[in-house]
Amino acid sequence: MTDQNEKANKPDQTNSTENSEQQSDVADVAQQIDADLGESVERIDNWIDSGIELLPNIILGIVLFFVSYGVGVFVKRLVKRQLLRRDRDNLGEMLGSLLKWIVILLGFLLAATIVVPTLNPGDMIAGLGVSSVAIGFAFKDILQNWLAGLLLLLRKPFEVNDQIEASGFVGTVERIETRATLIKTFDGQRVVIPNSDIYTNAVLVKTAFDKRRSQYEVGIGYGDDIEEACEIIRKAIEQIEEIEKDPAPSVLAWELAASWVTIRIQWWTNIHRSDMAEVRASVIIAIKRALDGAHIDMPYNTQVTLLHDQTETTDGDRGAQREGWPAPKEGTTQPRWRMQQNASNLNHDKSD
Structure with missing residues (x-):
């Protein structure tokens, strides 16, 4: 009977032991959670305390940043206004933007050192220098174009x-x-x-100077008087108001071409008062009218094409046309290769 009671009590003891172990584990987990929660709450409290302590610095840093932004905008407008008076508004826009961002960057660095006193301005500037080198390599083309634009505005070519x-x-x-x-x-x-x-x-x-020279070429026939044609052209273009009198227009015999004598006309116009294309059109019209009125020929390029019959059927007697070619027999025709062979034989007989 006693043995049976002991066997019945053993499962109860085992269950109680397992329950106690589970309760102990739950208690440990609860204690760990309480500890972590307490640590987190304490950390948040520390952050809040630190934030409250840094709140004046944060407000001062934000105010300083916005002040630097306003100063940068003011500097940009001031530079643009000063250079606009000198008619260099593009340069004012570029320099103003550059100075604006420099002022804003300095204000940001100063605000950062106020908000976080442990920051060293020297280290920040050194880090900024390293970063600028990396950025320079990454944006090489952009920076190159920007610097070239600045030099163009400064030198004003x-x-x-x-x-x-x-x-x-x-x-x-x-x-x-x-x-x-x-x-x-x-x-x-x-x-x-x-x-x-x-x-x-x-x-x-093209508009670097007030006056600009233009030119045009026209051809006259070989049978016409060159000096007379030049004088007629000169008088015709001198009547055009847009052409400058000083320096005077020049009309020169320039080239003996295949079908005509080339005459080059040069004249000066004021780029601020004249349209170059319209003046050129007026010159061409005046030259054409003057030469037509003087009955001076303006020949166009001609080309003569001679057609030769390879079969000799309609080309006549080759022997009569060129010395050394044998005359064909009456009523017959000879192809070119046969004529060349006969000519070769004839020359051979003469040498013998």
Whole structure:
């Protein structure tokens, strides 16, 4: 009986032991959670306390940043206003933007040192220098175009509304930006040329001076008087108001061509008062009217083509045309190869 009671009590003891172990594990987990929660709450309290302590610095840093932003905007407007008086608004826009961002960056660095006093301005500037080198390699083309644009605005090889020829395009300069120069072509298209290409390559400025020379060539017949034709042309173009009197237009006999005598006409016009294309059209019309009125021929290119019959059927007697060719027999024709063979035999007989 006792053995049976002991066997019955053993499962109860085992269950109680397992329950106690589970309760102990739950208690340990609860204690760990309480400890972690307490640590987190304590950490949050510390952050709140630190934030409250740094709140004046944070407010001061934010105020300083916005003040630096306002100062940067003011500096930009001031620079633009000063350079606008000198008719250099594009340079004012570029320099103003550069100074604005420099002021904002300095304000940000100063605000950061106020909010976080442990930050060292020297270390920040050194880190900024390393970062700027990396950024410079990454944005090499952009920085190169920006620097080229700044140099173009400082040195002023050309200005807005100038007519230039660059990178194979001809047109009027619309705007010089930080990255590229905008050109409006004469047929109403816009071309964007990178500033680095313009700065490193040749640029033809067509409106760099007040006066500009143009030229045109016309041909007269070999039977006409050259001096008379030159004088007629000179008097005709001198009647055009847009052509400058000083320097006077020149009319020169320039070349003896295949079918005519070439005469070159050169004249000067004021680029600010005249349209070059319209003046050129007026010159051509005046020359044509003057030469037609004087009955001076303006020959066009002619070409003469001689057709030769290879079969000799309609070409006549080759022997009569060229010395050394044997005459064909009456009523017969000879192909070219036979005639050449006969001529060779004839020359051989003569040498013998």
